[in-house]
Structure formats: structure tokens, C-alpha cells
Amino acid sequence: NTKITQSPRYLILGRANKSLECEQHLGHNAMYWYKQSAEKPPELMFLYNLKQLIRNETVPSRFIPECPDSSKLLLHISAVDPEDSAVYFCASRKTGQANERLFFGHGTKLSVL
């Protein structure tokens, strides 16, 4: 699926600030960040539904999402922690119907030293 692009693909960090980027060319108006730790299922972090943010309250405050327009999604991470090592997937869907499938990007693999 090349219609949802994420960058970078791989990220290795010490305690630094960094942003992950996602862009979708599907005309969807809901975008998501999911975190997948090793050998675990994807877990919802944030969702923008028609640009309204809904957050999973268990996500640490050092993660800050941004949705500059309906096709772009950013995830700003400040002072990463080793527990943040995971693959971060961006996803999108068309809103309006609960049965609409999610389309996933290829993910950004974050490794925290």
C-alpha cells in the first residue's frame, strides 16, 4: 500500500526530540496513530476524526499529535524513553460508517538507545 506513506521508516534515538510524519492520498478524513510493541497487537494512541482529536488517556504526555490538514498527520515525541521502542503505524479511513476498514502505512520503527 503506497497510498499511506510514513517517514522515516527507521529511527534510532537517544534521549532526543523527534517527529514522525504520515501522509495519505486516499481522501480519508480520519487518521490514527497506533503503537505496536514487540510481539504485541497494535494499540490506539490518537485519532483525528474530522480534525477533532481523541486521545487514549494512557499515552504519556511526551507524545503530541498534530494534524495540519486532513491528509497529514504528525507525531512529536519529546525526551524519548526506552519503553517507546516500537513500530508506530499511521492509519486512515473514511468516516461516517463504523464498518469502514482502516488502511495502514508501513510503519516507523523507533529504537531508543
Add this chain to the structure above:
Amino acid sequence: GEQVEQRPPHLSVREGDSAVIICTYTDPNSYYFFWYKQEPGAGLQLLMKVFSSTEINEGQGFTVLLNKKDKQLSLNLTAAHPGDSAVYFCAVSEWGGRALIFGTGTTVSVSP
């Protein structure tokens, strides 16, 4: 909220055999269900979406059964082949229908 359990966590089968993965959910009002396949280093690809009004759903090389009474969703890979080796996740629509809650995943290995 909804909770989804999936079993088994690992499944090894020989080519041509069948493989069954079962998900159990908790919310009796859940209405939309999905199966996703994740190959190594890749994102998740949709295999099938299932509505609670349909109990048997057939895809290419697999069948999905929904048992609403027991709140179970199963994926049956028929005549598995090495290309089926992947991690499989069930998912249930949650967050007011706006997002998905995933099961714990099943790693399927198909040997020739």
C-alpha cells in the same frame, strides 16, 4: 470497554493442512469485526470485514465464522501454503465505531 482475546498465540502447520484461530470478545453489542494479516516488517492488510448479521464469510483460501451467542470470531485457513505465514489479528470496532481494538495476535508458520 471491549476486550479481545485471541488464541493460540502460535500455530505451526504443514502445507495443505488447515489452521484455526479464535477470538473472543466481551461486548455483546459489538457489530463490526475485522481480520488483518501482518507479514514481517510490514503494515497490516485487511483480510476480511464481518458484520454481525452474517455468520459465515468466505474468502480466498479461508473462512470466517461469527458465533454471536458465544461472542467468538474464528478464522479458518483452509489448505495453508507458505505464503500464509504471518501474524493474524482479529479486530473489533470500538471507540464509538471510530477505531479498532485488536486481539493479541497469532503467529502462523506454514512449512512445506
